Amino acid sequence: MGGFNQQNQQVHGSQINIDGGVQGVLNVGAGESERQSELVTALNSLLAEIARAKDEGELAEELALDVRHEVTQAAAVARRPDASAEAVTGRLTRARALVSGVSAAAAVTSALSAAITTAQTLL
Secondary structure, rough: OOOOOOOOOOOOOOOOOOOOOOOOOOOOOOOOOOOHHHHHHHHHHHHHHHHHHHHHHHHHHHHHHHHHHHHHHHHHHHHHOOOOHHHHHHHHHHHHHHHHHHHHHHHHHHHHHHHHHHHHHHH
16 A cells, blocks of 8 residues: 655645554544533633623623623634634633723633633633
């Protein structure tokens, strides 16, 4: 059986070369990675914390909507196959800046800081 002639080949991105038989199931590049799923789960928990803070009067409704929008956009970016830590953390940093002056929202500010660290670690 012959191999692959890759002389003078330039590859940009991932490449898989298979020579011979392949048995079993191979799932390459389909859907969210486990790390992305973990981040999205953390962001969903953050959205629940924002809702709780709004319901308990720690965040004004309009402010909660603005923060929720940034976190929702961060989650949308995190789900993309080409998700970047910079794009996700940028959204989360904007959300944190919105609540940074609200002393009653210390739990939300802390949760946003934790989410930023999680995004930097997982992406």
